[in-house]
Amino acid sequence: MKFLIVLFTLFAFSSALKCHKTDNGTVASSDCPADDTKCSGPVFMEYTGIVDATVLYNCGECTANQTANETCVECASDDCNAIVAGEDFKCDAYEFKTDAFVKSETQETCKRLKATAAKCKLPGAKATAADSFSSSCGVCTQATLDDGTCKNGSIAAVFSTVLALFVLFNLL
DSSP: OHHHHHHHHHHHHHOOOEEEEEETTEEEEEEOOTTOOOEEEEOEETBTEESOTTOOOEESOOOHHHHHTTOEEEEOSTTTTOOOBOOOEEEEEEEEETTEEEEEEEEEEEBOBTTSOOOBEEEOTTOOGGGOOOOOBSOOOHHHHHTTSEEEOOHHHHHHHHHHHHHHHHHO
16 A cells, blocks of 8 residues: 555656647647756737737747747746637727827727737827827827826727617618
8 A cells, every 4th residue: 555655646746747848830748857947938919819820839948039028938837838728809000190199990809818808909199200100009008198198998899889870881
């Protein structure tokens, strides 16, 4: 009986770390070599997506270059390097014309994690070309809200516009 307890204890504490790994373009959970104590993978920036698509999911540490460029992240538990992406969504795009931002005819595709709400933002009343309002995906920082250069919007507005067009064209 003591032998079984010792054997079980050794097995329980000697199992290899599992990490998501990229193999021929496919990402899947895999056992790591016994000497690997970390998983690594690409950095995911909310509302933008993976920062550098060349960074692979792997067992082991990030390269020095990846760490310096902040494109890779490390962790130390089973499958901790998995990114659970949510569905992409769209926000209205804005462009600066003459002296103000105007809504573009195109929309911007936004990336998010599954647990992150779909949020859009728009230029505030005090936004100028110098403010370089470059993306309508996500939420404004407190500083840009306070200075009036950014205003939080809603994905519901995009949905209601699409719904209205759908109803209109189905009635014709």
